[in-house]
Each structure stands twice: as C-alpha cells, then as structure tokens.
Amino acid sequence: MIDAVTLQRTGRALAGRSGATAVWDLRVDTADGDAAAARHVRHQTLMRAYQARYMLLPSEAPAGSVIDHLNRHYDPEAMAGLEELRRGLEAELIAPLLIPARAAVDDRPFGDWADALVAKLRAAPEVPLTEWLADHPQREAHYRNFLLQSSADLLAEASASALGVIGEFGAPQSALFRILIDEFGYGSHAKKHSVLFRAVMRDFGLPDEYNAGWPLFDTAALELHNTIHFLFQNPRNFFLQIGFLLFAETAYQRSTRDHFRYLSRHHPDVDARYFGEHAHIDLHHTRMVIDEVAQPLVDQYGAEAGREIMVGAEFTRQAFDRAGETLLAIGRAFDAAAEAGRAVYAAPDFTGFGPGVSPQGAARLTAADGPIQIGGLGYVTDAAAFTGFPAGAWGRLSGARV
Ligand SMILES: [Fe+2]
Numbered sequence: 268m269i270d271a272v273t274l275q276r277t278g279r280a281l282a283g284r285s286g287a288t289a290v291w292d293l294r295v296d297t298a299d300g301d302a303a304a305a306r307h308v309r310h311q312t313l314m315r316a317y318q319a320r321y322m323l324l325p326s327e328a329p330a331g332s333v334i335d336h337l338n339r340h341y342d343p344e345a346m347a348g349l350e351e352l353r354r355g356l357e358a359e360l361i362a363p364l365l366i367p368a369r370a371a372v373d374d375r376p377f378g379d380w381a382d383a384l385v386a387k388l389r390a391a392p393e394v395p396l397t398e399w400l401a402d403h404p405q406r407e408a409h410y411r412n413f414l415l416q417s418s419a420d421l422l423a424e425a426s427a428s429a430l431g432v433i434g435e436f437g438a439p440q441s442a443l444f445r446i447l448i449d450e451f452g453y454g455s456h457a458k459k460h461s462v463l464f465r466a467v468m469r470d471f472g473l474p475d476e477y478n479a480g481w482p483l484f485d486t487a488a489l490e491l492h493n494t495i496h497f498l499f500q501n502p503r504n505f506f507l508q509i510g511f512l513l514f515a516e517t518a519y520q521r522s523t524r525d526h527f528r529y530l531s532r533h534h535p536d537v538d539a540r541y542f543g544e545h546a547h548i549d550l551h552h553t554r555m556v557i558d559e560v561a562q563p564l565v566d567q568y569g570a571e572a573g574r575e576i577m578v579g580a581e582f583t584r585q586a587f588d589r590a591g592e593t594l595l596a597i598g599r600a601f602d603a604a605a606e607a608g609r610a611v612y613a614a615p616d617f618t619g620f621g622p623g624v625s626p627q628g629a630a631r632l633t634a635a636d637g638p639i640q641i642g643g644l645g646y647v648t649d650a651a652a653f654t655g656f657p658a659g660a661w662g663r664l665s666g667a668r669v
C-alpha cells in the first residue's frame with residue numbers, strides 16, 4: 268500500500284504543475300485522517316496517472332506559451348513518477364475487484380453465454396435511474412448529477428478503448444477500429460460521441476470542458492473511470508477489454524434508449540442526440556464485438572480466451588452496477604436531507620471550491636464550516652446531515668450562502 272506521505276508529496280507536485288485551464292488541472296484533494304477520504308484521494312491520483320497518457324488541449328488558447336504548457340503538463344520525469352504510483356494504486360484499488368468477477372463466471376461455452384447475455388439485457392426492465400425520476404419533482408437536479416458523474420469518462424469517450432486498438436493483432440483489430448471511428452463520429456467532429464455528450468452537459472447548465480467537473484466526482488464515479496482505464500491501459504488485459512466492450516455496447520443499446528425517451532418526455536428542449544445515436548449504433552456495435560471480435564478470438568485462442576472475455580464482461584457489469592447504485596443511494600440520501608430541511612437543490616457553483624470531505628470526515632466539521640456541495644445535486648446545509656450519506660459520497664466545502 269502506498270503510504271500517505273508519498274501521496275501528499277505527489278498531490279503537492281501535481282498542484283505545482285497544474286495549469287489554469289480545466290484540461291490541465293492536475294490537482295487532487297488532501298486526505299486527512301479518515302479511510303473514505305484516503306480512498307477517494309487514491310482514486311483521484313490514479314485518475315491523474317491515466318489522464319497523463321492523453322493529448323488534452325483547452326478549447327480556448329491559454330495565457331502564455333502553449334508549448335511551455337505542454338512541456339510542463341507532459342513532463343517526462345513527472346509522468347514517470349505517476350506511472351510508478353499507478354502500479355501500486357491499481358493493485359490496491361482495482362485488482363481486488365476482479366476476484367468476485369472471476370468467481371461469478373462458470374464454464375459455459377462462450378457462444379451460449381453471449382447469446383444469453385444479449386437476450387437478458389435486451390429484455391431487461393427500464394434502467395433504475397430514469398424509472399425513479401419519471402415521477403420525481405427534483406428530477407432535474409438528479410439528472411444533472413448523473414451527467415456530471417458520468418462526465419468523468421464520457422467527455423473523452425472512446426479514448427480509453429482507443430488504447431486497445433493500437434498494436435498488431437489480426438482481423439479483430441480492424442473490426443475494433445471500425446467501432447472506434449464510429450465513436451469518433453466517423454471523422455465528422457460534430458458527430459463525435461464526446462461532442463454530443465458536451466451538448467447534453469451544456470443544456471443542463473454544466474461546464475462541458477473535459478475535467479472541469481473533477482472536484483465534484485464521487486468516489487464511485489472515480490472508481491468506474493479508473494476501472495475502465497485499468498483495463499485499456501494494460502495490454503495484458505486484452506481479453507478482459509473485449510469483455511468490457513461486449514458488455515458496455517450491449518448494455519448501452521438498452522440504457523441509452525431509456526435515457527433518450529426520458530429526455531424527450533421530461534426535457535424536450537435538451538439536445539438528446541448522444542442517447543439517440545447510441546440506441547441505434549450500439550445495436551451494430553454489439554453484433555460487431557461478438558461476431559467479428561470475440562467469437563473469432565475464441566475460435567483462434569480457445570476456451571481460456573472465452574473465459575477471460577466473460578470475466579471482463581462480468582467485471583464491467585459489477586462496476587456499472589456499483590456506480591449506478593451509489594448514484595441512486597446518494598440521490599436518496601440527499602432527498603431525505605432536503606425533506607428534513609437540511610439540504611437545498613441547486614445548480615453547482617464552479618467558481619470556487621473548498622476542501623473535499625467524506626461523510627466520515629464531516630463528523631469533524633462544525634456549523635462554521637458552512638454548506639457542503641454534493642455533486643450536481645445542491646448543498647447540504649449542515650455537516651451533521653452529511654455524516655449519514657452512503658460510502659462513496661463526496662462533498663466539498665463551499666463559501667456559498669444557501
Ligand atoms: Fe459511444
């Protein structure tokens with residue numbers, strides 16, 4: 268386990284290299300004392316290690332030399348230090364999550380399993396979030412929080428899986444590349460999936476720049492982001508990656524249809540093309556992953572490869588479920604606090620963030636510390652109300668008057 272002193276030193280170094288624009292904001296929180304905060308900061312640090320592998324430019328030219336900015340943001344010495352930490356953080360935070368996924372997979376032939384998975388996901392009931400919000404008077408705040416938490420990954424959609432496409436591995440590689448170019452709008456920038464996601468963010472009053480929302484990500488959102496990157500930033504996870512794609516494309520064809528209907532009905536003025544496009548294209552992507560990637564790999568490399576693909580899919584299912592359940596649990600805890608007069612729904616304020624705090628850590632706060640901002644939901648007005656929030660929640664002190 269990486270010690271707290273090393274993490275604090277890394278946090279200070281990241282803050283020192285941080286640029287003034289959202290995409291080059293490298294800061295992480297400081298964990299002081301409680302286990303939940305320590306876990307959150309470890310996930311933030313792991314996210315920074317993964318983000319360092321991408322090309323990121325701000326939408327508007329920054330003050331000063333852009334070359335100097337790049338030299339600092341992608342400084343090879345600093346990146347090597349983060350890489351060193353990455354291995355330990357992955358072993359501590361992500362690798363243990365593979366154990367229940369491995370235990371859940373049996374010896375069924377791959378083809379039978381894939382057919383059953385597709386049939387099951389297609390027949391699944393409406394996704395819990397949209398079903399819950401259909402009659403909810405505060406649906407806008409909850410949906411805004413869903414978008415904000417999802418933005419950790421979706422504002423750079425398909426950059427993680429792009430890392431699984433480069434290399435040299437036969438015909439399945441070309442099928443994966445065809446899926447990838449769909450994700451990037453087939454070369455048309457306006458249709459790139461991350462660009463479509465930006466439009467939904469803007470219509471809910473959220474900043475659409477990559478990484479702008481990091482101070483408000485809860486631990487579950489960070490864990491999901493890091494789980495996906497753990498798969499794709501380690502080539503030895505190749506067959507697990509295929510399992511991720513198989514599950515994600517299959518689940519997405521169904522969930523995005525529910526989201527598209529939900530937005531059309533309850534927020535008809537919102538640009539919902541992100542969801543409409545996925546409800547259509549992921550039908551094809553599911554078939555492509557199964558027929559042109561997974562099955563040919565199993566035919567060529569045998570049952571062991573098939574089993575690893577199934578483990579990857581199960582690993583992904585559990586990760587999506589944990590993130591989805593945590594989002595609902597935090598939303599319900601916020602509703603209960605609001606009902607008790609101890610929270611108010613409000614659009615997040617991105618102009619000034621105070622220190623982050625876990626529900627455990629909130630026990631040390633007093634009324635003088637002021638309201639605590641919770642994701643995209645609003646503010647808990649007294650710290651004691653936050654102490655009962657579920658594990659994985661993350662708040663941020665703010666100077667806001669509510
Ligand atoms: Fe996509």
Ligand SMILES: [Fe+2]
Pocket residue numbers: 516548549552
């Ligand atoms: Fe897709």
